[in-house]
Amino acid sequence: MKKKSVCLIFRSAYLDSVPTLHGLIDLMTRNGYSIDVFSFLSPHTTTPKFESRNVRFIDITNIIEESAGLKKNNLKISRLWILFKRAIRKLFNFIGGFAEINRLYKIWTTRPYSFFIVVEPEGIPFLKHIAYKSSILYRFLGIPFIYLSLELILSYELFNPRESVFKKLERVYSKRSFFNIIQDKDRGKLFAQDNFIPMHKLEYLPNSPLMLAEKSKSRYWHQEFGLEDNIKVVLHPGDFAEWTTLEDVISSTQLWPTGWILVIHTTLINDKMPEAKLIRWEFLKKLASGNPKVVFSQHPASRQKYDKLVSSADVIIAFPTPTGNARHLLTNMRVIGLSSGKASYALRSGLPVIVNNKTTLGKFVTETGCGVSVETASEIGSALRKIESNYKQYSEMAYKTFEEHLQFEKHFKKILRRIEKYL
Numbered sequence: 001m002k003k004k005s006v007c008l009i010f011r012s013a014y015l016d017s018v019p020t021l022h023g024l025i026d027l028m029t030r031n032g033y034s035i036d037v038f039s040f041l042s043p044h045t046t047t048p049k050f051e052s053r054n055v056r057f058i059d060i061t062n063i064i065e066e067s068a069g070l071k072k073n074n075l076k077i078s079r080l081w082i083l084f085k086r087a088i089r090k091l092f093n094f095i096g097g098f099a100e101i102n103r104l105y106k107i108w109t110t111r112p113y114s115f116f117i118v119v120e121p122e123g124i125p126f127l128k129h130i131a132y133k134s135s136i137l138y139r140f141l142g143i144p145f146i147y148l149s150l151e152l153i154l155s156y157e158l159f160n161p162r163e164s165v166f167k168k169l170e171r172v173y174s175k176r177s178f179f180n181i182i183q184d185k186d187r188g189k190l191f192a193q194d195n196f197i198p199m200h201k202l203e204y205l206p207n208s209p210l211m212l213a214e215k216s217k218s219r220y221w222h223q224e225f226g227l228e229d230n231i232k233v234v235l236h237p238g239d240f241a242e243w244t245t246l247e248d249v250i251s252s253t254q255l256w257p258t259g260w261i262l263v264i265h266t267t268l269i270n271d272k273m274p275e276a277k278l279i280r281w282e283f284l285k286k287l288a289s290g291n292p293k294v295v296f297s298q299h300p301a302s303r304q305k306y307d308k309l310v311s312s313a314d315v316i317i318a319f320p321t322p323t324g325n326a327r328h329l330l331t332n333m334r335v336i337g338l339s340s341g342k343a344s345y346a347l348r349s350g351l352p353v354i355v356n357n358k359t360t361l362g363k364f365v366t367e368t369g370c371g372v373s374v375e376t377a378s379e380i381g382s383a384l385r386k387i388e389s390n391y392k393q394y395s396e397m398a399y400k401t402f403e404e405h406l407q408f409e410k411h412f413k414k415i416l417r418r419i420e421k422y423l
Contacts, residue, residue: 013042208344
């Protein structure tokens with residue numbers, strides 16, 4: 001069977017912390033695809049590693065945005081060019097039975113990539129740049145691609161002209177794509193309405209890791225910090241920006257039951273953090289100074305090691321709070337739903353979660369019984385007592401919730417069937 005080649009474009013340095021993308025890459029290589037991943041490297045984050053030899057990583061840090069098509073003039077789509085390409089396609093379809101056209105069709109089927117996966121509108125200019133550089137055929141017969149949305153970008157929540165440009169790109173290319181991938185139906189409805197596309201153009205893929213081969217409990221945090229065996233760990237992994245309201249979480253530890261500590265872990269490399277992040281990190285450490293119930297993890301882990309970090313905790317805490325100072329902190333945060341990788345990792349390891357009720361994640365946790373949703377951080381202590389008194393049941397519900405709602409492989413099968421339909 002001929003190996004099929006895919007180009008995935010992600011204009012960010014945080015690839016290693018997005019389980020959706022690694023799940024797609026892993027499962028597609030298992031199904032006979034080879035994948036070129038075009039993304040960024042950064043001194044602030046861990047470098048992604050892949051298990052399959054059929055994955056090639058290409059750093060696009062040095063590709064200038066203007067050459068990728070971000071110039072204002074390049075964003076104006078030529079109507080005549082579109083009509084010309086449509087005419088070419090119709091001509092190919094009309095005389096497709098002739099030998100010469102069959103020969104050209106064979107050339108087309110051996111083009112560098114069977115299709116592209118472009119992530120977020122920031123990747124769209126690179127889509128055209130990479131496709132056109134790899135084969136002139138894409139200019140005439142179009143670029144076959146799938147659009148993947150990680151964050152909702154809504155037209156009524158834009159903060160600057162640059163975001164407006166990317167929103168226009170998303171509207172155009174979400175219509176042109178084979179189909180679009182988003183995390184759940186609540187987010188999908190908003191995405192479809194704002195981009196004026198029908199719901200049948202959507203497929204759903206939760207931001208969750210692949211299933212574990214076996215369930216196991218790690219002692220990573222106890223060994224890392226020399227904790228006594230009876231100490232229980234509440235882990236806050238990932239970002240620590242203002243929207244996480246970690247100040248309130250840290251203050252709440254004074255009301256926690258005896259034997260529980262908070263571990264704050266970051267994916268950023270501490271001695272190479274951007275200045276704003278470093279200031280925030282040092283502020284939180286100063287706030288927790290002298291508090292024996294709060295410790296900071298200053299050793300970011302690769303994706304391969306991340307499972308140990310999560311499974312060695314007893315509870316995961318996530319307090320996303322919608323604010324009004326950035327596009328991804330408004331509706332995108334409020335309807336976070338199945339886009340929370342933090343919650344997905346926790347549930348896969350059978351860990352109960354404590355969340356606030358400011359987002360749809362709180363509703364999801366309450367309805368599935370996989371943890372406790374609270375109004376404010378001051379209620380975390382009570383939530384821990386509730387979980388501690390019936391930990392086995394909460395853990396079982398965590399496993400069950402992951403298998404029913406977040407199992408990546410189950411959702412991927414639908415994606416794969418739809419991909420094969422177009423090839």
